[in-house]
Amino acid sequence: MIEIRNVKKSFGEKTILHDVTATMEAGKCNLIIGASGSGKTVLTKCMVGLFKPDQGEILYNGQNMLEMTDEERKQLRQQIGMLFQGSALFDSMTVEENIMFPLNMFSNLSYKERRKKANEVLARVNLKDANKKFPAEISGGMKKRVGIARAIVLNPKYLFCDEPNSGLDPQTSLLIDHLIKEITEEYDITTIVVTHDMNSVMEIGDRIFYMHQGKKQWEGSNKDIIFSKDKLLNEFIFASEFLQGAKEMRMLEEKGESPANNQ
Numbered sequence: 001m002i003e004i005r006n007v008k009k010s011f012g013e014k015t016i017l018h019d020v021t022a023t024m025e026a027g028k029c030n031l032i033i034g035a036s037g038s039g040k041t042v043l044t045k046c047m048v049g050l051f052k053p054d055q056g057e058i059l060y061n062g063q064n065m066l067e068m069t070d071e072e073r074k075q076l077r078q079q080i081g082m083l084f085q086g087s088a089l090f091d092s093m094t095v096e097e098n099i100m101f102p103l104n105m106f107s108n109l110s111y112k113e114r115r116k117k118a119n120e121v122l123a124r125v126n127l128k129d130a131n132k133k134f135p136a137e138i139s140g141g142m143k144k145r146v147g148i149a150r151a152i153v154l155n156p157k158y159l160f161c162d163e164p165n166s167g168l169d170p171q172t173s174l175l176i177d178h179l180i181k182e183i184t185e186e187y188d189i190t191t192i193v194v195t196h197d198m199n200s201v202m203e204i205g206d207r208i209f210y211m212h213q214g215k216k217q218w219e220g221s222n223k224d225i226i227f228s229k230d231k232l233l234n235e236f237i238f239a240s241e242f243l244q245g246a247k248e249m250r251m252l253e254e255k256g257e258s259p260a261n262n263q
């Protein structure tokens with residue numbers, strides 16, 4: 001679990017995060033959504049220690065990251081897996097070598113054990129046969145799966161995914177979403193996904209945090225998001241073509257004309 005308490009962050013005169021409080025739950029996909037510039041990235045950078053908040057607390061399983069010693073912060077860092085927007089694979093390394101990289105850096109395992117572990121996670125993301133390929137030889141969806149395998153190879157407690165669907169077709173996006181959700185539940189990871197993709201929001205959004213101009217404007221689940229009365233959230237989500245059908249359904253329901261009422 002990650003608890004963000006009253007976090008404030010400014011750059012110069014400009015306040016970017018205004019008193020943000022939110023709890024990211026373990027074993028769940030916690031999605032941060034919001035328009036460009038609403039503060040999603042600054043918030044996640046504060047969470048992983050890349051920015052220091054001016055005020056507030058960030059608690060990892062009850063321990064304030066901002067008060068940790070360097071050693072404690074180093075240990076925490078090893079419990080955080082990251083999936084970057086462009087997958088960020090090393091082009092000169094094979095898929096297997098890419099996945100072994102965090103193990104080479106942070107584990108005391110032998111070469112044989114590291115290879116075994118890398119191939120286990122590769123099998124978990126259904127890429128067993130791609131281990132000797134180079135990134136240039138695999139598709140965008142496969143690269144994302146390699147990115148996920150690399151992010152989970154150290155058995156992280158926390159997984160941060162930055163726009164995991166960017167550049168993918170809808171079908172591949174869905175596969176990646178499901179993989180992230182399955183892994184989150186299977187390994188009881190606290191997963192944080194920053195996304196613009198409303199399809200993902202509806203598919204895997206156990207907890208959704210809607211940021212607006214640096215404030216947490218709304219939070220809830222994918223079950224209640226389309227029924228929210230929050231005007232700003234409604235403007236944001238119903239701008240998506242994907243949710244036009246849901247919007248029309250909701251309007252009919254409000255008028256008592258839903259097909260469900262006519263049965």
Ligand SMILES: Nc1ncnc2c1ncn2[C@@H]1O[C@H](COP(=O)(O)OP(=O)(O)OP(=O)(O)O)[C@@H](O)[C@H]1O
Nearest residue numbers: 011016034035036037038039040041042043196211
């Ligand atoms: N290092 C920085 N120095 C100064 N201002 C910054 C810095 N990083 C971000 N900002 C500002 O903080 C605000 C929020 O940016 P942020 O990147 O968090 O938005 P976002 O919601 O992630 O947007 P997007 O969806 O486009 O990635 C923006 O006005 C941005 O210019």
